Amino acid sequence: MNGIRKAIGLAAAIAIAFAMSVDAEGSAKAKTDITILIGKPEIVEQLDLMVAAFNASHPDINATIVPLANQNMMQKLTVLYASKNVPTILNMSQEFPSFKDKLLDLSRESWVKHAFKGTLDTVTEKGKVLGMPMTVEAFGLLYNKDVLDKAVGKFDPSSIKTRADLEHLIAAVEKSMPQGAVHVSPMDWSLGAHFTNVLFADQSSDQAKRLAFLDSMKAGKVDLQKNALFNGWLDTFDLLKAHNANKASPLAPVYDDGVLALASGKVGFWFMGNWALPNLREANPKGTFGFLPVPISNSPTDYGNAQISVGVPAYWTIDASLSTPAQQDAAKIFLNWLVSSDEGQDFYVNKFSFIPVFDDFRAAPKDALSVQIVQYMKEGKTLEWMNNRYPADGWPTMGALMQKYLGGVIDRKTLAKGISDYWKSVK
Amino acid sequence: MSIYKRRAEGARDFAFFALVPLVAFLLVVFIPFLLGLYMTFTDSSGLSLSANFMGLENYAKAVADASFWTSFAFTAKYVLVSVLATNALALGLSLLATAGIRGQNALRLGYFTPNLIGGIILGFIWQFLFAKVFTSIGTLCGGGALSESWLTSPGGAFWALVLVGVWQNSGYMMLIYIAGLAGIDKALLEAAQMEGAGYWTRLRKVILPLLAPSATISVFLTLQRGFMVYDVNLSLTQGGPYRSTELIAMHIYNEAFLYQRFQTGQAKALILFALLAAASLIQVGLMKRREIES
Numbered sequence: 001m002n003g004i005r006k007a008i009g010l011a012a013a014i015a016i017a018f019a020m021s022v023d024a025e026g027s028a029k030a031k032t033d034i035t036i037l038i039g040k041p042e043i044v045e046q047l048d049l050m051v052a053a054f055n056a057s058h059p060d061i062n063a064t065i066v067p068l069a070n071q072n073m074m075q076k077l078t079v080l081y082a083s084k085n086v087p088t089i090l091n092m093s094q095e096f097p098s099f100k101d102k103l104l105d106l107s108r109e110s111w112v113k114h115a116f117k118g119t120l121d122t123v124t125e126k127g128k129v130l131g132m133p134m135t136v137e138a139f140g141l142l143y144n145k146d147v148l149d150k151a152v153g154k155f156d157p158s159s160i161k162t163r164a165d166l167e168h169l170i171a172a173v174e175k176s177m178p179q180g181a182v183h184v185s186p187m188d189w190s191l192g193a194h195f196t197n198v199l200f201a202d203q204s205s206d207q208a209k210r211l212a213f214l215d216s217m218k219a220g221k222v223d224l225q226k227n228a229l230f231n232g233w234l235d236t237f238d239l240l241k242a243h244n245a246n247k248a249s250p251l252a253p254v255y256d257d258g259v260l261a262l263a264s265g266k267v268g269f270w271f272m273g274n275w276a277l278p279n280l281r282e283a284n285p286k287g288t289f290g291f292l293p294v295p296i297s298n299s300p301t302d303y304g305n306a307q308i309s310v311g312v313p314a315y316w317t318i319d320a321s322l323s324t325p326a327q328q329d330a331a332k333i334f335l336n337w338l339v340s341s342d343e344g345q346d347f348y349v350n351k352f353s354f355i356p357v358f359d360d361f362r363a364a365p366k367d368a369l370s371v372q373i374v375q376y377m378k379e380g381k382t383l384e385w386m387n388n389r390y391p392a393d394g395w396p397t398m399g400a401l402m403q404k405y406l407g408g409v410i411d412r413k414t415l416a417k418g419i420s421d422y423w424k425s426v427k
Numbered sequence: 428m429s430i431y432k433r434r435a436e437g438a439r440d441f442a443f444f445a446l447v448p449l450v451a452f453l454l455v456v457f458i459p460f461l462l463g464l465y466m467t468f469t470d471s472s473g474l475s476l477s478a479n480f481m482g483l484e485n486y487a488k489a490v491a492d493a494s495f496w497t498s499f500a501f502t503a504k505y506v507l508v509s510v511l512a513t514n515a516l517a518l519g520l521s522l523l524a525t526a527g528i529r530g531q532n533a534l535r536l537g538y539f540t541p542n543l544i545g546g547i548i549l550g551f552i553w554q555f556l557f558a559k560v561f562t563s564i565g566t567l568c569g570g571g572a573l574s575e576s577w578l579t580s581p582g583g584a585f586w587a588l589v590l591v592g593v594w595q596n597s598g599y600m601m602l603i604y605i606a607g608l609a610g611i612d613k614a615l616l617e618a619a620q621m622e623g624a625g626y627w628t629r630l631r632k633v634i635l636p637l638l639a640p641s642a643t644i645s646v647f648l649t650l651q652r653g654f655m656v657y658d659v660n661l662s663l664t665q666g667g668p669y670r671s672t673e674l675i676a677m678h679i680y681n682e683a684f685l686y687q688r689f690q691t692g693q694a695k696a697l698i699l700f701a702l703l704a705a706a707s708l709i710q711v712g713l714m715k716r717r718e719i720e721s
Contacts, residue, residue: 072684072685074684074685074687075680075683075684078473078474078684081474082473082474098472098474099474186668188667188669188670248575249575249576249579250579251579251667251668251669252558252562252575252576252578252579254558391686392685392686392687393685393686396670396681396685396686400669400670401669403668403669404669407579407668407669409669
């Protein structure tokens with residue numbers, strides 16, 4: 001009995017000694033803990049590597065990622081704020097208007113004056129800059145350069161200026177792939193947000209006129225069926241539909257099917273954005289890809305036939321309502337590290353395949369697709385992301401309609417009526 | 428023992444067993460329900476409670492939304508089919524699993540296992556099966572109905588949802604029916620057998636009437652589960668194709684979090700609660716009358 005008591009006493013003493021020594025070590029280096037909420041499933045592994053590299057070079061900060069994991073960002077933010085358990089850094093896009101009064105003012109950060117013109121507009125409230133643009137993303141008609149080179153011999157993207165040009169190119173490519181040269185993704189966000197953007201952005205090169213068009217859609221003053229741009233836009237969609245490699249079951253493919261189809265060269269074209277580049281490179285490390293505009297008419301000078309849609313998809317913001325000043329400083333250090341240090345810029349440009357939106361970036365994208373996007377941006381051949389101005393139920397509603405049209409369930413007249421009715425119901 | 432001491436002991440027993448679940452129920456279910464009720468009469472959002480009273484405006488908007496009733500009708504159709512199918516299958520499985528076959532305990536475990544898999548994973552597995560495996564088998568067999576994924580048409584997606592729901596729930600309901608079968612007095616069955624009743628007559632006249640309490644519970648559970656399905660809906664069809672398989676829980680969730688209309692979303696949730704409570708009360712009331720005390 002005595003022996004057991006002595007053994008227990010000794011064990012307890014050792015345990016306490018261990019606990020105290022660990023505690024002493026912990027309190028000597030007080031780390032600031034920051035958490036980052038981001039929902040970008042294409043670069044999950046690269047984000048983890050970036051955070052590990054940041055933590056290694058900043059021993060007094062411990063950053064961890066809170067993944068969104070395909071949840072709804074609006075729900076996630078609402079739940080986190082309601083439970084007072086908010087991450088320090090929030091990467092958000094269309095949720096910004098609901099949460100802007102809780103965010104930190106970043107106007108005095110060094111990157112603000114280096115940001116490209118127009119990228120700070122959505123996050124500037126009453127002169128205060130509340131977010132850092134993450135990157136610009138572009139979407140258009142992605143093509144597999146190797147497939148096109150084999151079909152027409154050294155393909156030149158500037159040779160495609162009209163729908164007729166595109167049709168000839170597709171026909172040439174289809175000689176080697178009779179089942180269809182195009183992959184049309186049926187996801188409602190792809191059709192309802194991105195493909196419809198071509199319709200609303202091509203309305204005019206003047207932003208005021210584009211916004212006025214949206215207003216007249218809301219007032220019900222637009223007869224889409226008589227709108228030449230609408231018909232031209234649908235004619236191009238019909239062209240893509242006709243050469244769809246999945247035309248037997250157009251609603252079946254998922255996002256990954258498109259990645260594999262384009263990367264392996266089973267199709268030559270895929271309407272998607274450059275966020276797919278990390279996935280495409282994983283599927284085919286030696287592949288080269290490029291962007292074509294989506295032409296909506298046969299007149300080469302029409303606005304939109306030579307442009308690809310480019311916009312800021314999301315912003316890094318820092319929560320000011322529940323984070324401590326130490327955490328806010330650590331978060332600012334993180335954001336600065338990402339865009340101004342060599343290590344951060346390497347992750348930004350090479351691992352995430354992001355296009356820089358700051359004019360003092362030393363690292364430049366090296367892959368053909370990003371270089372091409374930068375060229376389009378330099379030449380001003382960009383279309384605004386009008387989909388950022390849709391109401392929250394815009395892309396699901398229009399996406400469902402486009403899916404029905406893709407599946408052949410409704411015709412052009414019903415589609416036009418559906419889109420018009422939706423915009424008329426928007427307040 | 429004095430009455431006060433007995434009451435104190437009773438209260439202590441209650442506190443020991445029921446206090447923690449009661450507190451949890453109040454905090455997680457009851458109080459948020461009251462808060463939600465309050466929210467529907469104001470213009471509160473998910474982030475802040477406001478005090479601007481709007482009367483019944485939110486309810487009026489919720490009721491006027493045609494897509495709410497379309498989704499509700501679709502859910503009612505789904506519930507009707509899946510309740511009938513689940514209970515029929517569960518009854519059949521329970522009779523099989525108590526028939527005295529060798530290894531019937533392993534069978535029971537096998538039938539119950541789908542219920543243990545979470546809804547999201549279940550939906551992903553079946554989505555892969557429908558979209559890739561069945562279509563491959565279909566094309567190998569030379570085309571036909573199987574070569575096109577069920578999930579690309581509204582009718583096919585409906586039956587896919589029913590299939591996965593029945594597969595998930597019938598194991599659990601089977602256990603309820605097994606418990607009910609175990610409670611039937613063997614003497615009654617022996618007496619019926621001696622009077623010359625065959626298996627089917629025994630089933631119809633003795634076993635099924637005595638299984639009525641289990642049926643009440645099972646139908647109630649499948650009804651409630653059917654109306655509340657979200658995870659399988661999300662991972663199997665995502666409401667597609669073109670939002671034709673949006674069950675009512677997904678419709679309400681999207682209303683609040685995707686379209687950011689919190690007030691009408693909460694109003695719709697409370698309308699669903701009222702309808703489901705009415706349906707359950709009617710169902711239990713009707714079925715309880717057919718129960719016989721044995």
